[in-house]
Each structure stands twice: as C-alpha cells, then as structure tokens.
Amino acid sequence: MIVLGIESSCDETGIALYNSETGALLADQLYSQIELHAQYGGVVPELASRDHVRKIVPLIEQVCAEAVMTLQDIDAVAYTAGPGLIGALLVGACVGRSMAWALDIPSVEIHHMEGHLLAPLLADDKPEFPFLCLLVSGGHTLLVDVQGLGDYTILGDTLDDAAGEAFDKTAKMLGLPYPGGRYIAELAEHGDVTRFKFPRPMMNRPGLDFSFSGLKTFTRLTWEDNQDDDDIEQLKADIAACFQDAVVDTLTKKCLRAIKQTGHTSLVISGGVSANLQLRETLKKMGQKHHFKSYFPDLKYCTDNGAMIAIAGAMRLEQNIPEKETAIRAQPRWSLEQLSPP
Structure with a gap:
C-alpha cells in the first residue's frame, strides 16, 4: 500500500510517500517556515496557515516526481487532524480528504503526537x-x-x-x-x-x-x-x-x-x-x-514531518480500512488517550 502522508499542524509543511509492503520511504519533502516566523519570535498562526496553502500542492507534486509516481499510484492518504493550530490543520485536512474523494481511495486522520511516537519506526x-x-x-x-x-x-x-x-x-x-x-x-x-x-x-x-x-x-x-x-x-x-x-x-x-x-x-x-x-x-x-x-528518530524526523504521518497512517490502514467519509475535521486539542486501536 502506497500511503501519502500530509503534516501541517504548525510551521512545517511535510509531505511523504511510504510503501507499507516494503517498509520503504519512497519520497519525503519538508518546507519549514522558520524564516517567516523568526522576526516575530514565534509562530504567527494566520501566516502559518497561508504559507501551508501556498506550499502543500507543490510539495505533493515534488514527492510524486521524486518517487516517479502519479497521483493514481497512491492507495491511501493520511493527514494530521490534530492537535495543532486550527487553520494550519484545516489546510492539510481539506487537501487530504479532497484528494481521497477525487481518487476514490481511503483517508485516515492521524494524531500529531502518535506520528511523533511512531517516528523511530522509520529507522533501521x-x-x-x-x-x-x-x-x-x-x-x-x-x-x-x-x-x-x-x-x-x-x-x-x-x-x-x-x-x-x-x-x-x-x-x-x-x-x-x-x-x-x-x-x-x-x-x-x-x-x-x-x-x-x-x-x-x-x-x-x-x-x-x-x-x-x-x-x-x-x-x-x-x-x-x-x-x-x-x-x-x-x-x-x-x-x-x-x-x-x-x-x-x-x-x-x-x-x-x-x-x-x-x-x-x-x-x-x-x-x-x-x-x-x-x-x-x-x-x-x-x-x-x-x-x-x-x-x-533520525535527526531529520525529530521535528514535524510527513514521513511520520505516512507510517502512522500505513500502520492504521493495515489493520482497518475506514469507511469513506465526507466530513473534514480538525482538532486543535486532542489527547493521545482519546485514541483507540484501529
């Protein structure tokens, strides 16, 4: 299963393609907004949301090109649904869910901290x-x-x-x-x-x-x-x-x-x-x-990234393929203990 991972919870736009059958990360792109927010000494939510809108589609195109794939080769989409900045989360959720509808493939909401928790599984x-x-x-x-x-x-x-x-x-x-x-x-x-x-x-x-x-x-x-x-x-x-x-x-x-x-x-x-x-x-x-x-995790996967969302999505989808939904949700506050096994 080829899973597209989308991370947009705060000030990094991360996109990755992961093959759950081989355990291989096929492509990974990350855009950091550090320079954008540095002058303010912290993340400005509205600026973060707008920058995700600008970067998310080009990054998806880049990972597909890097993996020598088309959108039709993707089997599922995983995206961060929370916790995080509500505007930033909604960018990833809208794009992720919309892609799944258009491609008629399953999509899965991922808890940002579950992604971090599973990031070391990307290592050897x-x-x-x-x-x-x-x-x-x-x-x-x-x-x-x-x-x-x-x-x-x-x-x-x-x-x-x-x-x-x-x-x-x-x-x-x-x-x-x-x-x-x-x-x-x-x-x-x-x-x-x-x-x-x-x-x-x-x-x-x-x-x-x-x-x-x-x-x-x-x-x-x-x-x-x-x-x-x-x-x-x-x-x-x-x-x-x-x-x-x-x-x-x-x-x-x-x-x-x-x-x-x-x-x-x-x-x-x-x-x-x-x-x-x-x-x-x-x-x-x-x-x-x-x-x-x-x-x-490897140093490059310590901060927010799409790879951790892709592997978390792949692990959940391997155990349970959710029914296709029409709702687009984002949860700025979301406890890990509210999650359940797939």
Whole structure:
C-alpha cells in the first residue's frame, strides 16, 4: 500500500510517500517556515496557515516526481487532524480528504503526537511494542505507556511550559534566534555547567509530571542578576549550559523513574527536543547502566514531518480500512488517550 502522508499542524509543511509492503520511504519533502516566523519570535498562526496553502500542492507534486509516481499510484492518504493550530490543520485536512474523494481511495486522520511516537519506526533499528515513550517538543512533554498502536496511557504531563517552549523562551531571553533549542545547545558547548546551580523542577515530589515555568523564571533572574558581568557572552554560554543541563537531568531522571514503575526495557524518545545531543547521550548511558535501550528518530524526523504521518497512517490502514467519509475535521486539542486501536 502506497500511503501519502500530509503534516501541517504548525510551521512545517511535510509531505511523504511510504510503501507499507516494503517498509520503504519512497519520497519525503519538508518546507519549514522558520524564516517567516523568526522576526516575530514565534509562530504567527494566520501566516502559518497561508504559507501551508501556498506550499502543500507543490510539495505533493515534488514527492510524486521524486518517487516517479502519479497521483493514481497512491492507495491511501493520511493527514494530521490534530492537535495543532486550527487553520494550519484545516489546510492539510481539506487537501487530504479532497484528494481521497477525487481518487476514490481511503483517508485516515492521524494524531500529531502518535506520528511523533511512531517516528523511530522509520529507522533501521526499530523498537517493538510495548515500550515507554518520552514525547518532548515545543508544545508537549509527555511520558506515555505504549502497549500497542492506539493503546496509550499518559503517565506524566507538563503542568505549564513544555520543555521545547522553555528552550525557545530562554533563547529569546538571551538574544538568540528562534527556534531556540538548537542555539541554546550550540552555546552550551562553550559554557561552564558548574557556574550556577539551577533547580530540577518537581524532582523532589513523587509522580511523573513536569514543570518548566519555575526553571525559566530562575534563568531570567540569573540573567538579570549578573548583568554587570565583564564577559556577557561567557555569561550567556554558562547560563545556556546550566539551563540545558537542568532540563536534560529532569527529563532523564523522570524517564528512569517511569522505566522502574512500568518495567519496560525499551524507551522511545520523540519530538523536536529529541534531537538534543546531550539528552541522547545521557539516556544512552543511563540505559546501559539500568538495562534498558533507548530509541530515537533520525535527526531529520525529530521535528514535524510527513514521513511520520505516512507510517502512522500505513500502520492504521493495515489493520482497518475506514469507511469513506465526507466530513473534514480538525482538532486543535486532542489527547493521545482519546485514541483507540484501529
């Protein structure tokens, strides 16, 4: 089955073609709106929606050309129906559902976070169900007990800012470009991680929930209290290193707590923050010590992309071909626990 995947939940337009019979990704195109939104320091929803309208059809044409296929060769369409920005979601939903009608093929609505959760299955070294998953991005920080496709239990959630959001806001505070995660990580390489003692939020409490707003406030106060420093650039690097270390330490220790609680021996880490190299190395070392294995998507599939939607759609369609519908839906708020197996 050749599945076309469409991702348009926020500020990336991702299109991919996936062959479920061979497990091969046939073509993959991604357009990022980072330059469009950078001047505003964050995503402007209306601009994002308009840019998806401009890019989505040309990208579909590009993946077909890359795979040497026509639209008639596509067997099904999978598109992100939520969560995300309502206008951006509707662009992908309208195009995906309309293509399915026109081609008389099935279409399937995909949960954006389920796509991220399954993204490591695109790699050669794939996890098997069941496993524990850390979904960590600009909008979400979740620990999920994954028993199978569509069988998810949220063990921990963020009570305020997501980890990726905290990275972006800290970067803006330090005068770094948007999005901030990459720039914080690069700056942290030149910083002294021992200069400041940053808190590890909610580590002294039982449970698996997260909170990053207090850490963000501590970072701001540290920055403001040290403005008379003779070397401002080194101060920025030291704050970046201490901030990143606090976030990574919090995430990894909560993962270990969840591993011990669930008994899983496989940990999947997905979402934009899963590209952070310190997070990857720390979890790999922790897994060696505590006898679990960590799985990550390839770096290019950590951020939003069409490939993860295509494989999620293929997995659902292999188990159940839905009846053709006329409704076009988008759910800006949609819990993973509302999903069910195909």
